Amino acid sequence: MVVVYFGTPQFAVPTLRALLGSRHRVCGIVTQPDRPRGRGQKITDAPVKALAVARGVPVIQPDSLRDATVADTLTRWAPDIGVVAAYGKIIPESLLRIPRFGMVNVHASLLPKYRGAAPVHRAVIDGEPETGVTIMRVERLLDSGDMFATVTRPIGPDETSDHVERELADLGATLLLQVLDAIEAGTAQEEKQDHATATYASKIARSEGVIDWTLPAISIHNRVRGLYPWPHAFTYLDRSRIIVLKTRVEAEITTAAPGTIVAVSRDELHVATGHGGRLAIEELQPEGRRPMRVREYLAGRPIQPGVRFSGPPETSTATEAGNGGPNVTSA
Secondary structure (H helix, E strand, O other): OEEEEEEOOHHHHHHHHHHHOOOOEEEEEEOOOOEEEOOOOEEEOOHHHHHHHHHOOOEEOOOOOOOHHHHHHHHHHOOOEEEEEOOOOOOOHHHHOOOOOOEEEEEOOOOOOOEEOOHHHHHHHOOOOEEEEEEEEOOOOOOOOOEEEEEEEEOOOOOOHHHHHHHHHHHHHHHHHHHHHHHHHOOOOOEOOOHHHOOEEOOOOHHHHEOOOOOOHHHHHHHHHHOOOOOOEEEEEOOEEEEEEEEEEEOOOOOOOOOEEEEEOOOOEEEEOHHHOEEEEEEEEEOOOOOEEHHHHHHHOOOOOOOEOEOOOOOOOOOOOOOOOOOOOOO
């Protein structure tokens, strides 16, 4: 079939690569406009555009999908079907009707759970034991279309969202080709979603990274790995921002106030959390410096038990260390 592809970030690359290597033909790609990326905030091609340019596939980057030139371009490309993978904007109904088989979406959750912009991050933050990919029909309402197929994948107790997302992208690419073949052959079957059980995975906000030490240790641990690699979970020590990169839930209990460093070992900071729990910090990133193991951090800044992590200072001009932008999978 002739395919028009909508996608922008790295999550969408494996599906595009699979399409380009298949018997189907990608007639053109719709991707988000170029924006500043990374710590240097330089304007660079997003991953999907970079692959499209390298493979010589036509690309358009409209500011608005309601621009009449978008519909004109898609009509000229004459696609049989549209494929959407983490494009980042709602697609107007007028465009959905252009391909003769409509459009399908590669969505990184087991629908109807985690509709929306950040399904992988939210699943990890919520401590879900598994997730997956759903290939569904794109409808006017967000992620509400009938489902063609799903594939599941367990989430390890210490896995970060970026690792889970990479594997889901590969699983989704394989599943998408199977669905396209079934649609072309007329054998595809669609299943309606149970809208009553739907949940929503809203876009990740930078402010969500602030660690609330009154939460249970497992909740903080899940937030640390769910917000990796952006915007990261972070806390403050002596008014200086510290990104927490890797943690471990401890079995020990404590009566210390949440956020208090109750013990310091060679490789870990042991911190009191809510409900009498303890969380070990194994890797961190001090403000303005690179990520490091706790052992290295302590070599330059010894810490004694009893010191307490805090929330953001009331007046702080601290700049953020670390990665410079979100990595979410949105429809």
